[in-house]
Amino acid sequence: MFVICAGLLVIIALLGAPLFVVILAASILGFISADVDLSVIAIELYRITDTPILLALPLFTFAGYLLAEGKTSDRLVSLSQAFLGWMPSGLAIVSFFTCAFFTAFTGASGVTIVAVGALLYPALKQEGYSDKFSLGLVTTSGSLGLLIPPSLPLILFAIIAQQMGYGEQVSIKDLFVAGLIPAALMILLLSFYSLWENRSAPIAKQPFSWPVALSTIKKARWEIPLPFFVLGGIYSGFFAISDAAAATVIYVIIMEFFLYKEIPLRRLPDIMRDSMMMVGGILLILAVSLAFTNFLVDAEIPMQLFHVIQSNIESKIVFLLLLNIILLALGAILDIFSSLIIMIPLILPVAIGYGIDPIHLGIMFLANMQIGYFTPPVGMNLFIASYRFNKPILELYRATIPFMLVLMVALLLITFIPSLTLMFIR
Amino acid sequence: MILLATTQILLRNLFDTGIFWGDSLLRIMVLWIALIGATVATRSNNHIRIDLISRMLPPLAQRFTATLTFLFTSTVCITTAHYSLEFIRYEYEDQTLAFAQVPTWICQSILPVAFSLMGLRFFLQGLLSALGKEIPQGGL
Amino acid sequence: SAQTFKIATLSPDGSLWMKKMRAGAAEIKTLTDARVKIKFYPGGIMGDDKAVLRKIRVGQLHGGALAGGSLAKFYKDSQIYNLPLKFKNYKEVDFVRSKLDQKIMAGFEQKGFVTFGLAEGGFAYAMSKNAPITRVEQLKEFKVWVPSDDKASLVITQAYDISPIPLSIADVLPALQTGIINAVATSPIAAIALQWHTQVEYITNIPLMYFYAVLAINKKSFSKLSQPDQKIVRQVMEKIFDDLNQQNRKDNISAFAALQSQGIKLSNPTPQQLSLWNIKAEAASQNLVDKGELSADSLKQLESLLSTYRTQHAVAHQ
Ligand code: NA
Ligand code: NA
Numbered sequence: 001m002f003v004i005c006a007g008l009l010v011i012i013a014l015l016g017a018p019l020f021v022v023i024l025a026a027s028i029l030g031f032i033s034a035d036v037d038l039s040v041i042a043i044e045l046y047r048i049t050d051t052p053i054l055l056a057l058p059l060f061t062f063a064g065y066l067l068a069e070g071k072t073s074d075r076l077v078s079l080s081q082a083f084l085g086w087m088p089s090g091l092a093i094v095s096f097f098t099c100a101f102f103t104a105f106t107g108a109s110g111v112t113i114v115a116v117g118a119l120l121y122p123a124l125k126q127e128g129y130s131d132k133f134s135l136g137l138v139t140t141s142g143s144l145g146l147l148i149p150p151s152l153p154l155i156l157f158a159i160i161a162q163q164m165g166y167g168e169q170v171s172i173k174d175l176f177v178a179g180l181i182p183a184a185l186m187i188l189l190l191s192f193y194s195l196w197e198n199r200s201a202p203i204a205k206q207p208f209s210w211p212v213a214l215s216t217i218k219k220a221r222w223e224i225p226l227p228f229f230v231l232g233g234i235y236s237g238f239f240a241i242s243d244a245a246a247a248t249v250i251y252v253i254i255m256e257f258f259l260y261k262e263i264p265l266r267r268l269p270d271i272m273r274d275s276m277m278m279v280g281g282i283l284l285i286l287a288v289s290l291a292f293t294n295f296l297v298d299a300e301i302p303m304q305l306f307h308v309i310q311s312n313i314e315s316k317i318v319f320l321l322l323l324n325i326i327l328l329a330l331g332a333i334l335d336i337f338s339s340l341i342i343m344i345p346l347i348l349p350v351a352i353g354y355g356i357d358p359i360h361l362g363i364m365f366l367a368n369m370q371i372g373y374f375t376p377p378v379g380m381n382l383f384i385a386s387y388r389f390n391k392p393i394l395e396l397y398r399a400t401i402p403f404m405l406v407l408m409v410a411l412l413l414i415t416f417i418p419s420l421t422l423m424f425i426r
Numbered sequence: 427m428i429l430l431a432t433t434q435i436l437l438r439n440l441f442d443t444g445i446f447w448g449d450s451l452l453r454i455m456v457l458w459i460a461l462i463g464a465t466v467a468t469r470s471n472n473h474i475r476i477d478l479i480s481r482m483l484p485p486l487a488q489r490f491t492a493t494l495t496f497l498f499t500s501t502v503c504i505t506t507a508h509y510s511l512e513f514i515r516y517e518y519e520d521q522t523l524a525f526a527q528v529p530t531w532i533c534q535s536i537l538p539v540a541f542s543l544m545g546l547r548f549f550l551q552g553l554l555s556a557l558g559k560e561i562p563q564g565g566l
Numbered sequence: 567s568a569q570t571f572k573i574a575t576l577s578p579d580g581s582l583w584m585k586k587m588r589a590g591a592a593e594i595k596t597l598t599d600a601r602v603k604i605k606f607y608p609g610g611i612m613g614d615d616k617a618v619l620r621k622i623r624v625g626q627l628h629g630g631a632l633a634g635g636s637l638a639k640f641y642k643d644s645q646i647y648n649l650p651l652k653f654k655n656y657k658e659v660d661f662v663r664s665k666l667d668q669k670i671m672a673g674f675e676q677k678g679f680v681t682f683g684l685a686e687g688g689f690a691y692a693m694s695k696n697a698p699i700t701r702v703e704q705l706k707e708f709k710v711w712v713p714s715d716d717k718a719s720l721v722i723t724q725a726y727d728i729s730p731i732p733l734s735i736a737d738v739l740p741a742l743q744t745g746i747i748n749a750v751a752t753s754p755i756a757a758i759a760l761q762w763h764t765q766v767e768y769i770t771n772i773p774l775m776y777f778y779a780v781l782a783i784n785k786k787s788f789s790k791l792s793q794p795d796q797k798i799v800r801q802v803m804e805k806i807f808d809d810l811n812q813q814n815r816k817d818n819i820s821a822f823a824a825l826q827s828q829g830i831k832l833s834n835p836t837p838q839q840l841s842l843w844n845i846k847a848e849a850a851s852q853n854l855v856d857k858g859e860l861s862a863d864s865l866k867q868l869e870s871l872l873s874t875y876r877t878q879h880a881v882a883h884q
Contacts, residue, residue, distance in 0.1 A: 012498055015491045016480050018473035020464075021499045024506060037624040041506060042513035042537055047613055048460070049453045049533075051737075058459050152740050155761065159739070160609070163759050164580035172764055242452075243746075273466065280463020281473055287460070297611050298572075298626065341609035345579030383474045393476050516623055522639065 005029050019383065020281075023288040030295035044291035048283060056106060058279045059245035060115035063252045064388075065275040070255075070262040073122040075220040081127065082216040085206030091127055092194040095120045096141055096187045101231060103145030110282060110384040113142040115248075118388055128203040136399035137194075139385040140407070143373035144186065146336075146366050147179035153336050153369065154179060157362040160344045170358045178359045178421040182367060185420065186410045193406045222255045281387050286335075286380070293338045302330060302339075306346050316354045320415050323347065324368055331372015332379050339369060356418075363421045367411050374400045450524060454533045461540035468544045471551065471561055489558055496552030503545030510537035569790055570603040571783060574612035574621070575631040576735070581759075583810060584608050587631070587781075590806040597798045602791060614735070622784050629783035634670075634684065637782060640677040643864040644670055647776050649854070650725075651847035652868065653689070656815065659776055661875045662868065671780075679782040682800060683807035688753035688818035689773035695748040698768035698833035702726065702842045708749040711738050725850030738762060751775070754821035755814065763825055771834045772843060781807065 009029070013022040024041070031038055048054060067073075077091075084090025098120070103112045117138030124134035146153055154175050161170035206212075217224065229251065230244050256263050263271075296302060309326055313319045330339050344365070351361045373381040376397045386393045414420055467473055480488055480495075518531040551561050577583040584606065591604035612618050612627060615636035621627040638645045646666065653659050667684050674681045692699050694708060705728045712723055712730040723730040731747050741747045742765040750762060751774050757763045781803060788796065826832055835843065854860040 011479075012495060013476050014478040014480075015495050016475045016477035017495045017499050018475050020473065021502045025498075025502045028502065028505060036626045037512075038505070038509040039513040039516070039624050040621060040626045042510040042534075043613075043617060043620045043624070045506075045510070045537060046457070046513070046534055047617055049450075049457050050614065050617075051453070054456050055452055058456060150740070150743055155739055155743075159759070159761050160578045162761060163578050165582070167758075172761060276459055276463035277467040277470075277472055278463070280460045280465070281467050283456070283460030284464040285474065294612070297607060300605075338611060341578065341611050345609065349580065377476065386474055393474065394478070513620075513624075516620070520639065 002033065020284045020288045023285065023292050027288065027291040027295050030292070030299065034295065034299055036295075036298060040294065041291045044294045045287045047290055048287045054283065054286075055242040056111055056245040057114070057283065058275070059242070059249050060106075060111045061279050062272065062275040063245070063248045064115045064118040065271050065278075066249075066252045066256050066263070068118050068122070069267065069271055070260060072223055073119050073126065075216070075223060076119060076123045077126045078216045079220050079224075080123065081204065081206050082213040083208070085204070086208050088203075088205075089191065089194040089198055091120075091124060092129065092133075092137060092198070093187075093191045095124065095137060096144060096190050096194075098227070099138070099141030100145035100148055100183065100187060103141075103143060104148035104151045105145075110142065110381060111245075112145075113138060113381060113384050114278070114388055117142060117385070121389060128201055129198060130201060132395075132399045133194075133197055133201075135385065135389060135391060135396065136401075136403045138389075139381055139396060139400050140190075140374055140403040142381040142384070143370045144190075145183070146370045147183040147186075147363060149176035149179065151179075151366075153340060153366055154362070156337065156340050157344065157365065160340060161348065161358055161362070164345060164348060166348065166352075166358050170362065174359055174425040175362060177424050178363050179366070181420050181423070182363055182410070182414045185413060186367075186407060189406050189410050190403065193402070197402070222259045226251060226255075278387050282384055285383055289335060289380070293334050296334070297338070297342065302334070302342050303346060306343065310350060316356070317416075319350075319354055320356075320364075323351075324364070324411060324415060327365060327368035328372055328375055331369045332375035332377070335380070336369045336372075339372075340365070357422055357426065359425065360418045360421045364411075364415050367407075367414050371404060371407050371411065374404065376400075454524065457533075458536050461536045465540045465543050465547075468547045489555055492555040492561075493552050496548050496555060500545045500548035500552060503541045503548060507538045507541035507545055510534070510541060514538065568601045568603075569787065570605055571628040571787065572605045572607065572626070573629045573631070573781070573783070574607045574610075574618045574627055576608075576610045576614075577631070578609035579606070581608075582813065583631075586806050586810060590802050593802050594799055597802070598795050602795050602799055610735070628787045629679075629781060631779055631781050633687070634778045634780060637674060637677075637679065637780070638859070640679065641670075641673040642859055643673055643861055645854070645860055646670070646864050646868055647778060649847075649851045649860075649865075649868070650775050651772065651844055652851070652872065653773060653776050655773070657879075658872060658875055659686075662871050665871055666868070674780065674782060675785065678785045679780075680785050680788045680800075681780040681782050682803035683811065684778040684780055685807050685810040686814045686818075687777040687779055688755060688814060690751040690753055690775045690777060691772065691822075692749060692751050692770040692774060693757060693762065693766040693830070694750075694768045694770075695742065695745075695766055698831065699749065699770050700833050700835040701839050702846055705749075709745075709747045711741065711747045711750045725853055726846050735760065739765065742766070753777070753818055754825055755817045758821050758824065763828065763830060766830060768831050768833055769825060771832050772840065 006026075009022060009026055012025070013019070027041055028038060031040060080091045080094065084094060087093075099112050099116055102116050106112055106115075121134050121138045124137065125131060129137075145151060155172060158170050158172045158175050161167065226248070230248055233244050233247070257265055257268075305326060309322045313322060327339075327343070330343065334342070347365070348358060348361060352358060373379045374396075376382065382393060382396045382400065385391070386396050464473075480491055483491060514531045514534050514537070517534060518529075520530075522530045524530040524533045554561055573587075575584065575587065587604075587606060591606070594602050594604065607627070612621060612630075615630070615632050618627060618630040618632065619636065622629065634644050635648050647659075647663075647670075653662070663684070670684065671681050697704075699705060699708065705726050708728070710723065710728045710730045712728075731741070738747070738750060739761055742750065742762060750757075750766070752760075752762065757766070788799075791799065851860075851865060855862050855865055
């Protein structure tokens with residue numbers, strides 16, 4: 001019965017039913033089989049109002065649409081050519097860093113893709129990077145900063161470990177330090193991949209020259225303060241994330257409509273409508289995922305999965321490999337906070353039993369979750385990018401797979417060379 | 427709506443007016459924006475989907491499967507609307523307040539409304555595709 | 567007949583609280599020959615107290631470990647211990663609780679929740695970033711966190727002219743970090759467990775409010791058990807809650823010291839400053855009664871118990 005229903009759902013999904021409906025239907029079937037009142041689904045949908053970080057999503061989306069409507073990405077391209085044109089894969093490498101720092105704050109909630117990726121994608125293409133590469137880059141970079149402080153999942157890991165009585169081994173400070181080299185390793189490997197992949201791409205080389213640089217600065221004079229204003233404001237603690245989002249919207253409106261005067265005011269309602277549809281599409285999937293997660297939790301499925309694996313392990317290496325596989329799978333289905341709350345209490349004691357340092361485990365866990373965001377079929381960032389860049393989901397699968405492989409190499413290095421995480425703290 | 431949210435946040439920062447329900451209101455507004463946006467997206471059939479098979483089917487089969495998919499989608503939406511209404515009924519009986527003097531059930535009322543509208547629209551699109559009419563298509 | 571209770575808690579699996587609860591569940595299972603089983607959903611995975619109560623209502627869950635104040639919408643006088651600045655120290659708490667706990671539990675039971683004793687949460691102290699809080703007027707200058715949608719805390723914060731920022735517990739640490747809020751009121755153990763202590767610099771030496779938690783099980787489901795099984799569950803869980811209650815007392819006292827040893831500065835208000843805090847607190851309690859959030863009788867009873875204790879205590883001192 002269960003298999004038949006699941007099979008029918010897969011067929012309906014492949015026939016083109018909206019994804020949110022497929023997830024919703026799965027939750028409905030799940031709750032019916034578990035004999036749980038279906039109004040639980042509405043309770044879960046309403047829980048997205050408990051998540052203040054989501055406030056930033058509509059605002060950053062709107063700002064991103066406005067910037068994309070103007071000529072910001074053109075100016076971004078000339079700016080990057082002037083300053084990074086001498087450097088192979090310059091813009092790609094800068095993109096990795098920008099996305100990573102932005103995500104450290106927004107916690108990979110898709111905000112990076114709609115706010116930063118939306119600008120970088122046309123800019124990368126314009127500079128001569130292939131469509132596939134550009135698409136893959138902005139989609140995978142949407143979760144790249146999870147290991148960089150003060151990313152919320154890092155903090156949450158420390159809180160859970162603390163309450164389990166491992167507080168002395170897992171201080172937030174150590175965890176923040178431990179994430180830095182793995183994060184740098186990921187960016188480094190991605191940069192090498194970018195150099196190799198684009199070795200014969202038609203990207204114009206341009207030697208650095210002051211006059212050109214100054215003229216591009218002048219053209220982009222209103223945009224240049226924006227990243228400093230947003231990132232600086234957040235890092236200094238002057239802005240909360242949602243405040244930064246609101247301030248960005250105001251700034252971008254003033255810039256586009258009054259300073260550059262690039263967008264006619266009558267376009268505003270259309271842009272608002274488009275960004276609202278995007279936000280609706282994304283948040284609806286997020287909300288129904290909460291309901292589906294609740295079914296998985298109710299039926300204790302992640303726990304059972306872990307127990308099956310735990311009872312079949314013989315060595316530390318097998319344990320680590322299986323752990324990575326199960327975490328990747330979970331990362332693709334569950335949101336990161338549910339995964340942390342469910343899995344850490346199960347895994348941590350077992351891992352410590354194998355002599356794995358809790359901090360090492362935490363970084364490994366989050367590295368997995370980071371990749372899970374764009375693991376087919378259901379990584380959330382794939383959908384967000386599909387919506388934002390108007391590309392079929394299959395094209396996104398194809399575009400992200402090479403990046404995923406690169407990050408898997410990083411993951412294996414992080415898993416099997418503990419000193420990458422522990423060298424500065426133990 | 428987005429502008430209102432912006433104004434709210436700016437007010438709090440610039441003037442420290444500190445409306446204690448401001449954040450609750452904003453978070454509820456996110457839910458409303460999301461569901462209204464999704465309802466609007468339904469009009470142009472602009473939802474994320476993993477559409478693998480139907481492109482490969484012959485036109486008549488495509489029409490059949492599209493009708494089937496729309497009707498299924500409509501059923502799921504209406505079911506969700508129905509149970510959202512149940513959820514709100516409990517909340518209505520409890521008379522809890524979400525913020526200021528606004529009862530929680532009013533904040534939640536967007537759930538059944540949006541899902542009913544989506545269900546209705548998917549149903550109409552199902553009829554249209556059964557009749558072989560053009561369905562307005564969004565980008566995806 | 568056999569019954570599996572599905573219970574949600576906020577504490578993550580592996581925490582002391584959950585270890586004790588799981589031990590209790592195992593004991594109950596053995597003693598009832600597996601007629602009564604308890605399944606836990608720890609770590610807040612089922613949502614905050616509000617979501618848990620909704621899920622109890624529709625039957626997905628049968629119970630939850632909840633803050634006493636969360637059940638106030640069913641039984642208003644459960645907030646009686648949460649009134650601001652009522653207790654000066656733990657001795658007063660112990661005296662009052664020995665007289666009133668039974669009444670509160672009876673109140674819950676009458677409103678459809680079986681509970682197994684009150685587990686102390688401890689005193690909440692004001693903890694702040696950047697500057698200490700000693701004068702009551704200073705509160706206006708801070709962005710203070712209060713638990714989401716808790717009516718009693720809202721009325722109290724209004725009495726102190728605070729414009730509180732309501733957030734769910736999981737969001738408090740990042741909010742402290744990014745400056746959405748810069749002051750919280752919480753117990754020393756909670757501050758350390760939730761890592762809030764890494765973000766605050768000052769703690770004000772006034773026990774602002776006392777709070778507690780209960781394990782509340784839907785009475786309808788509980789009544790389905792046979793009388794002997796009900797008795798077993800009660801005995802085991804009451805023992806566990808008594809343990810948790812005592813353990814939390816010890817932990818709070820040592821956590822209070824630990825906060826200071828980690829460099830958080832204790833600020834003591836002068837007696838004049840303290841009396842201003844007290845005047846506002848009195849007004850807040852009265853306000854709750856006026857708004858019908860609390861019965862006048864309960865407030866009177868609490869106050870007379872406190873004055874009885876204080877008279878005896880003063881006499882004993884002389
Ligand atoms: Na995910
Ligand atoms: Na998800």
